[in-house]
Amino acid sequence: MLKDLTTLTPLELRHLIRQNEYSGNTSGLAAGFTQANLVVLPKDLAYDFLLFTQRNPKPCPVLEVSDVGSKKLTEMATDVDIARDFPKYRIYEHGDMVKEVNDVTDFWRDDLVSFLIGCSFSFEEELLQAGIEVRNISECVNVPMYDTNIPLKSAGRFHGNMVVSMRPIPEEQVVTAVRVTNAMPKVHGAPIQIGDPEQIGINDIDHPDYGDAVTIKPGEVPVFWPCGVTPQNVIMQTKPDFVITHAPGHMLVTDVKNTTLKYM
Amino acid sequence: MLKDLTTLTPLELRHLIRQNEYSGNTSGLAAGFTQANLVVLPKDLAYDFLLFTQRNPKPCPVLEVSDVGSKKLTEMATDVDIARDFPKYRIYEHGDMVKEVNDVTDFWRDDLVSFLIGCSFSFEEELLQAGIEVRNISECVNVPMYDTNIPLKSAGRFHGNMVVSMRPIPEEQVVTAVRVTNAMPKVHGAPIQIGDPEQIGINDIDHPDYGDAVTIKPGEVPVFWPCGVTPQNVIMQTKPDFVITHAPGHMLVTDVKNTTLKYM
Numbered sequence: 001m002l003k004d005l006t007t008l009t010p011l012e013l014r015h016l017i018r019q020n021e022y023s024g025n026t027s028g029l030a031a032g033f034t035q036a037n038l039v040v041l042p043k044d045l046a047y048d049f050l051l052f053t054q055r056n057p058k059p060c061p062v063l064e065v066s067d068v069g070s071k072k073l074t075e076m077a078t079d080v081d082i083a084r085d086f087p088k089y090r091i092y093e094h095g096d097m098v099k100e101v102n103d104v105t106d107f108w109r110d111d112l113v114s115f116l117i118g119c120s121f122s123f124e125e126e127l128l129q130a131g132i133e134v135r136n137i138s139e140c141v142n143v144p145m146y147d148t149n150i151p152l153k154s155a156g157r158f159h160g161n162m163v164v165s166m167r168p169i170p171e172e173q174v175v176t177a178v179r180v181t182n183a184m185p186k187v188h189g190a191p192i193q194i195g196d197p198e199q200i201g202i203n204d205i206d207h208p209d210y211g212d213a214v215t216i217k218p219g220e221v222p223v224f225w226p227c228g229v230t231p232q233n234v235i236m237q238t239k240p241d242f243v244i245t246h247a248p249g250h251m252l253v254t255d256v257k258n259t260t261l262k263y264m
Numbered sequence: 265m266l267k268d269l270t271t272l273t274p275l276e277l278r279h280l281i282r283q284n285e286y287s288g289n290t291s292g293l294a295a296g297f298t299q300a301n302l303v304v305l306p307k308d309l310a311y312d313f314l315l316f317t318q319r320n321p322k323p324c325p326v327l328e329v330s331d332v333g334s335k336k337l338t339e340m341a342t343d344v345d346i347a348r349d350f351p352k353y354r355i356y357e358h359g360d361m362v363k364e365v366n367d368v369t370d371f372w373r374d375d376l377v378s379f380l381i382g383c384s385f386s387f388e389e390e391l392l393q394a395g396i397e398v399r400n401i402s403e404c405v406n407v408p409m410y411d412t413n414i415p416l417k418s419a420g421r422f423h424g425n426m427v428v429s430m431r432p433i434p435e436e437q438v439v440t441a442v443r444v445t446n447a448m449p450k451v452h453g454a455p456i457q458i459g460d461p462e463q464i465g466i467n468d469i470d471h472p473d474y475g476d477a478v479t480i481k482p483g484e485v486p487v488f489w490p491c492g493v494t495p496q497n498v499i500m501q502t503k504p505d506f507v508i509t510h511a512p513g514h515m516l517v518t519d520v521k522n523t524t525l526k527y528m
Contacts (some may be wrong), residue, residue: 047311073365
């Protein structure tokens with residue numbers, strides 16, 4: 001790749017990815033535009049899952065749901081092919097990952113429904129613009145994520161606890177961090193816990209259950225947000241016959257600006 | 265009724281209604297607490313309807329969805345019987361209203377799903393508290409509502425145009441009215457149009473399609489909000505075999521305060 005990917009529009013990026021000319025992660029691409037997580041389920045699970053997201057909007061903020069069998073979207077992007085425009089996908093059977101591929105056209109079925117789910121990339125950009133350092137970005141690692149004891153509201157076959165992400169925030173910036181993220185409910189919204197990991201069942205903050213540990217400096221408070229890993233975890237616990245997701249960090253770059261997600 | 269209903273708690277009101285000791289409208293009761301619209305559908309329509317509300321959250325803000333067959337709630341109220349705690353219900357068959365009753369226990373089926381939908385009563389109270397007169401309250405009439413040319417996003421069997429409510433607002437208070445209602449997306453949120461009814465297909469503002477006309481004084485601007493009549497209209501257009509709704513104005517009084525709906 002000789003092109004500077006960061007100068008491409010969302011549409012140019014999707015075309016490049018669709019033609020299999022880029023299959024890397026999408027972090028930092030198309031700055032200002034929303035990136036979305038993907039969960040593709042058979043229709044017979046779709047009602048329970050949609051209801052689960054309705055009951056648990058903070059960890060499971062749905063940006064758009066496709067029509068049954070369709071690979072198209074209308075809200076988050078036009079000129080889109082859900083089966084090809086993510087750089088990398090994971091295919092699960094009975095809860096086990098069986099394949100990682102760049103294109104799921106050959107696996108598509110007429111009974112599949114695609115859920116696009118909001119991603120913390122969107123609010124991290126807002127935090128940076130508010131002058132708040134995002135430690136996982138500074139340290140070039142994945143955000144640390146933890147299982148918690150926070151029960152989710154069940155819906156049909158889906159139940160489980162919330163997964164949270166953690167970002168250390170200087171004490172004097174905690175209020176700003178709450179305010180900035182609260183304004184973006186479609187990308188997880190305000191924190192769920194501030195400063196007391198044990199209260200939500202996290203006993204060892206240096207060993208996250210997913211992602212990487214980050215440095216917590218003196219004067220910083222660990223702040224916990226509902227995390228988009230939650231819906232994937234909850235689905236996998238039910239071991240459905242067939243599920244497609246994006247590969248972590250390999251998102252859909254949409255045509256929608258982060259700022260338009262505020263107070264949606 | 266010798267009791268002063270306005271001093272009763274939501275739970276006391278629901279008990280009174282459950283025992284058929286009150287079957288009037290709920291306007292002005294349990295001030296500060298959220299009241300909810302009701303749509304009860306057979307499960308085979310529930311996915312399409314839930315998806316319709318996901319795609320059209322401003323006219324169709326869902327507060328809670330029951331489990332299939334259940335008359336209970338967990339979020340908006342506990343100690344609740346969905347089939348008895350609304351003062352009055354309407355029963356529809358094939359799109360026609362066939363009955364108005366105070367209790368739908370005898371009509372209940374194991375395949376029914378209840379949708380509680382946000383109501384503009386909640387934001388009218390916020391407008392009043394912000395010093396904005398709500399004309400339909402001052403004139404003791406129903407809010408005027410209009411069919412529009414604003415297309416909704418389809419979902420399965422459900423499609424149609426938005427219905428809006430109108431409140432005349434003094435020019436100098438329009439910004440405040442937008443700000444106050446924008447903060448309450450779970451009860452329709454910000455206006456959809458300000459000051460130009462013809463732009464949304466309303467040609468005679470003095471003759472609303474539903475509710476009553478209200479006075480528009482010199483210096484006032486007609487402001488239009490997405491309206492909770494929309495989902496009922498859209499459902500009836502599909503002429504489903506069986507639907508239960510609340511009777512207009514005869515809402516569920518919930519245990520949830522209006523203020524907690526802000527930025528949900």
